[in-house]
Amino acid sequence: xxxxxxxxxxxxxxxxxxxxxxxxxxxxxxxxxxxxxxxxxxxxxxxxxxxxxxxxxxxxxxxxxxxxxxxxxxxxxxxxxxxxxxxxxxxxxxxxxxxxxxxxxxxxxxxxxxxxxxxxxxxxxxxxxxxxxxxxxxxxxxxxxxxxxxxxxxxxxxxxxxxxxxxxxxxxxxxxxxxxxxxxxxxxxxxxxxxxxxxxxxxxxxxxxxxxxxxxxxxxxxxxxxxxxxxxxxxxxxxxxxxxxxxxxxxxxxxxxxxxxxxxxxxxxxxxxxxxxxxxxxxxxxxxxxxxxxxxxxxxxxxxxxxxxxxxxxxxxxxxxxxxxxxxxxxxxxxxxxxxxxxxxxxxxxxxxxxxxxxxxxxxxxxxxxxxxxxxxxxxxxxxxxxxxxxxxxxxxxxxxxxxxxxxxxxxxxxxxxxxxxxxxxxxxxxxxxxxxxxxxxxxxxxxxxxxxxxxxxxxxxxxxxxxxxxxxxxx
Numbered sequence: 001x002x003x004x005x006x007x008x009x010x011x012x013x014x015x016x017x018x019x020x021x022x023x024x025x026x027x028x029x030x031x032x033x034x035x036x037x038x039x040x041x042x043x044x045x046x047x048x049x050x051x052x053x054x055x056x057x058x059x060x061x062x063x064x065x066x067x068x069x070x071x072x073x074x075x076x077x078x079x080x081x082x083x084x085x086x087x088x089x090x091x092x093x094x095x096x097x098x099x100x101x102x103x104x105x106x107x108x109x110x111x112x113x114x115x116x117x118x119x120x121x122x123x124x125x126x127x128x129x130x131x132x133x134x135x136x137x138x139x140x141x142x143x144x145x146x147x148x149x150x151x152x153x154x155x156x157x158x159x160x161x162x163x164x165x166x167x168x169x170x171x172x173x174x175x176x177x178x179x180x181x182x183x184x185x186x187x188x189x190x191x192x193x194x195x196x197x198x199x200x201x202x203x204x205x206x207x208x209x210x211x212x213x214x215x216x217x218x219x220x221x222x223x224x225x226x227x228x229x230x231x232x233x234x235x236x237x238x239x240x241x242x243x244x245x246x247x248x249x250x251x252x253x254x255x256x257x258x259x260x261x262x263x264x265x266x267x268x269x270x271x272x273x274x275x276x277x278x279x280x281x282x283x284x285x286x287x288x289x290x291x292x293x294x295x296x297x298x299x300x301x302x303x304x305x306x307x308x309x310x311x312x313x314x315x316x317x318x319x320x321x322x323x324x325x326x327x328x329x330x331x332x333x334x335x336x337x338x339x340x341x342x343x344x345x346x347x348x349x350x351x352x353x354x355x356x357x358x359x360x361x362x363x364x365x366x367x368x369x370x371x372x373x374x375x376x377x378x379x380x381x382x383x384x385x386x387x388x389x390x391x392x393x394x395x396x397x398x399x400x401x402x403x404x405x406x407x408x409x410x411x412x413x414x415x416x417x418x419x420x421x422x423x424x425x426x427x428x429x430x431x432x433x434x435x436x437x438x439x440x441x442x443x444x445x446x447x448x449x450x451x452x453x454x455x456x457x458x459x460x461x462x463x464x465x466x467x468x469x470x471x472x473x474x475x476x
Contacts, residue, residue: 058172064230065165066188071223072161073192080200084209089143097411098151104407106159111400119164119231126161127224130154134217138210167396168233174240183324183380190376191317197306260391276405281441284409285434286375288417301361308365315369319376333448336381340442343374347435
């Protein structure tokens with residue numbers, strides 16, 4: 001075998017030498033120069049094409065995740081169903097509160113599942129659970145039937161689907177785009193009421209509550225499971241790179257993200273608990289308004305209250321994208337501080353509006369839209385914090401643990417708001433308490449800003465400084 005290889009090599013060399021001998025001198029010189037030319041240009045072009053293909057795949061995953069969230073965003077349109085549910089039993093807000101708590105719990109389980117078996121199966125399970133929960137509600141008129149159907153089954157499905165949408169999308173992109181991608185994917189959840197609010201209004205009027213839940217349940221199974229087929233994690237060892245073809249035609253290496261940390265490690269850091277409390281405040285305060293906006297708007301807008309829900313959802317989705325982009329430029333902590341202070345200001349400004357007997361529907365809609373905008377910023381900033389600080393290897397479980405703040409905040413503050421409203425006969429006290437809490441959250445967020453580390457001067461720096469001083473003295 002070795003002899004054949006040597007013979008083949010000799011034959012190949014002889015043939016090439018013979019051809020070179022027959023070629024014109026200028027052509028032979030060109031061929032030699034091409035053989036000796038640096039091939040780095042072609043290598044770089046191959047790297048760029050490979051990176052562009054990876055980013056194309058990443059955008060497919062990101063848009064599929066957005067589609068999944070567009071279906072799961074029915075949670076934010078619950079206020080459109082609440083009036084009809086209240087005709088069935090007392091405590092119409094309880095299924096919503098339980099769903100938020102189940103949502104947060106399943107984010108931990110779904111995050112672990114997403115890390116182990118991938119996002120596709122996790123999203124499919126989420127779609128099946130949401131659909132099953134809605135179908136159970138379509139067959140029940142009892143309090144506990146809705147607690148089990150919407151509160152537990154659908155709530156768990158929201159968490160499994162949501163946990164499978166954002167993490168894989170972030171893994172396909174470099175850290176410089178973390179905020180943008182997180183904002184786009186989660187914006188689907190926020191903007192869903194734009195189409196779900198009028199759709200629910202039509203279905204409720206045409207078919208009633210029970211048939212509406214059945215139709216929505218079947219639709220969600222179809223949409224979520226279909227979109228789940230397009231969701232996938234990048235291959236093992238994949239490292240996202242930035243494409244910089246305009247200047248050099250080369251791919252720029254991605255900035256290094258935080259250390260790859262396990263859940264047990266992040267629970268021993270102070271940043272986790274600071275983020276958890278801040279998330280609890282920001283999310284809970286926003287959900288206080290989102291869960292009640294239809295009821296507040298209905299007093300002045302009547303049957304057109306769904307418009308307030310739809311417009312608010314645009315602000316909700318816009319806040320996720322805008323905050324994500326700003327955080328890529330200004331930093332996560334700075335952006336979070338600004339959003340929390342702005343939301344606190346809006347809470348205080350809302351007191352005379354919601355406290356009046358004849359509140360303007362336009363003012364309520366505008367306030368709710370801006371509060372929804374600030375609430376939405378939480379849903380893109382905190383997943384970005386999780387990736388920056390703790391890496392992507394255990395991202396699903398790590399962010400699931402942090403997301404528990406959202407569920408607890410929704411459950412506690414929504415229930416507290418309902419109790420305060422019942423006791424004082426209005427939303428004034430609820431909004432005042434939320435405003436104070438948001439200011440506390442802003443102070444906590446300030447502690448998350450990266451600390452500047454002073455770099456000690458080197459010996460060469462000291463020598464250069466001394467030479468500059470001597471030159472200045474000599475010129476004088």
